[in-house]
Amino acid sequence: MTDTYGRSIQLGASRRRLEDAEALHRQKRWYGAVCLGGYAIECSLKALICYNEEKQNFKDTAT
Numbered sequence: 001m002t003d004t005y006g007r008s009i010q011l012g013a014s015r016r017r018l019e020d021a022e023a024l025h026r027q028k029r030w031y032g033a034v035c036l037g038g039y040a041i042e043c044s045l046k047a048l049i050c051y052n053e054e055k056q057n058f059k060d061t062a063t
Contacts, residue, residue, distance in 0.1 A: 005058040007050035014043035 004013075021036035046058045053061045 003057070003059075005046075007047050007056050007058070010043045010050070010058065011047040014040045014047065017043060 004010075017036045017040035021033045021040060024030075024033040024036060049061050049063055050056065050058055055061050
């Protein structure tokens with residue numbers, strides 16, 4: 001099973017979810033765009049926490 005808590009994986013997921021949210025927004029599918037936008041932010045914050053704590057995996061952070 002792949003560990004999805006890695007910093008680079010979280011950052012990549014954030015970028016892909018943002019692209020998805022933008023595509024939904026262009027189609028005026030507001031609810032889906034907002035949900036995926038929130039998920040993109042969540043993934044970005046996890047990557048940022050890892051960066052600030054100098055960890056490669058979110059599981060290793062103090063959060």
